Amino acid sequence: MLELKAGPLSARIHPEIGGIIAGLEWRGPDGRLHPLLRAPPGLAPSTAAPNKMGSWAMVPFANCAFDSLIDDGEQRIALPDNRLGGGHCIHGFGWQSDWALLDHTAGHTILEHRREAGPDPYRYRVTQDIVLDEAGLTVKLAVTNEADQALPYGLGHHPWFPAAPDTRLRMKARGALLFGGEGYRATGSRGLDAGGPYAEGAVFATGGEVAWSFLGWDGTARIETPSTGLAITLTASESLRCPVVWAPPEADFLCVEPQSHAIGSPSERAAREAAPLTRLSPGETLEGWLRIVPEAL
Template identity: 35%
Template sequence: MTDDTVLLENEEGLTVEVSPLGGAILTARWRGAPVLVPTPTPGLASQVLGAEACFPLVPFGNRIEGNGFRYEGRDYTLAPNTADPLVLHGEGWLRRWSILRQDRHSVALHDRQAASAATPFAYETVQTITIDGASLTLSLTVANHSADALPYGLGLHPYFPRTPDTRLFAHASRHWTEREGHLPGAAQPVPRDRDFTSGAPLPPGWLNNAFDGWDGKMRVEWPETGLALSLDADESFGVFVLYSPSTEAEFFCFEPMSHRPNAHRRPEGGGLVRLAQGETLEGTVTLRIHALGP
């Protein structure tokens, strides 16, 4: 452990390393087996520590086309925040959070962001990470501190192990194609090879697609380790993004989000929440580890 890591552990065998750098989870293991995998990202924890396994998306997730949007008659501009030409995942994952409180089983992290030439968003956010038995709970809250009402969103970006026999279970009503700039393209019915309602392996090749009409539940099974993980998101989350660069990648991302990617540019039904000054948006996701049955 260093000053930039916090270890959560319990007698049942769940261990989670957390960093104030980007509010990131660095590792999560159940009795020694990884259930989240450290992966190099453009996030702050990766820049300092080399990899991260989950980070918060605040005050929005994914990209905004053209690095700007119009809202309630005003135009807002953002600056790119990584090597990507489009602003990506908000500011939270690129900032050092402070520790509000911690004990052996939980930590609460806090960040306060001022508006600037790079972003119109001024806000305060708290992320609470708690372990209990075989469960890991992530709660995220954001409060608007801007004088303007602005559209806010939340999300989480976990990296799960991808093994040859991985099976994913998740139900959604609609799938979005991907277009240039890694932006969502057209809405369509969920393709057969991406319908995980009854469980299916991840399709081969590049994956980077949004799904909406999600019921907030997911399950992933790893027959190689005899483990499964279920994810339960509260009603704030109705969208997920599924990302994996290739069949050979050792990870895939299942990203619960409160809104569609690029919803700032296509706000109708996109899931962003209007927050006036002082108003708050919050969401909670719980991961539970299970043994696979015979």
């Protein structure tokens, strides 16, 4: 495990377990220690099932390739199943990989994951450049296609933010996928009026599941929890403007996942028509960044 520290902020990172940022904490002006990412006691990072904590990279695609298939309209590529219960390939391969440590200082680390073998043609190099300064955390991602053919790629990060019954989410988007059938398969997309359901900072908890794959996000999401006196602002690069917003019923967390394409774009026609993967020729690179900044309410 690596530790980063900068002023009131500290982070814990496990390169050997998917390069996960397992914990991020901030000591506020009143001396209280606030978790900025979910890290419940007794829950440990794992590569056996996607981690429901911290934040971790999704590469070479984000979210689900249904039926363990990549189909971007030009190629069909069979992938290994990696979802608990089987049948799909979820969040790519980075979260199950051992990341190499390239550099490490008190407030900065660079991790690398390289895929050089596998039953599919994906061969790539991806880096996470993680910087902790006194105001917040920045993660820069870059994936380079090292295969001998052009391939469709996606990129993203999966933060799990603490939430309470009074937590409000403020973010604006121009559209969203329409879901039908099991597992968030897209049937189409639609425009959203006035920035969508969270444009005015609605209370997030509804008692039921929340699932959105937004399109045309403006790149800023603000999470405010008056009961804890904490606000968290998430920003992301223009290349990661298709966020997934998700939480199961009665959850003590919410996910706002900046990613480069919509849910199901690896395999589903309706999703890729809305926000497809990016085809990279050999040697080409897809980049993106996100930043998490705390503030006292």
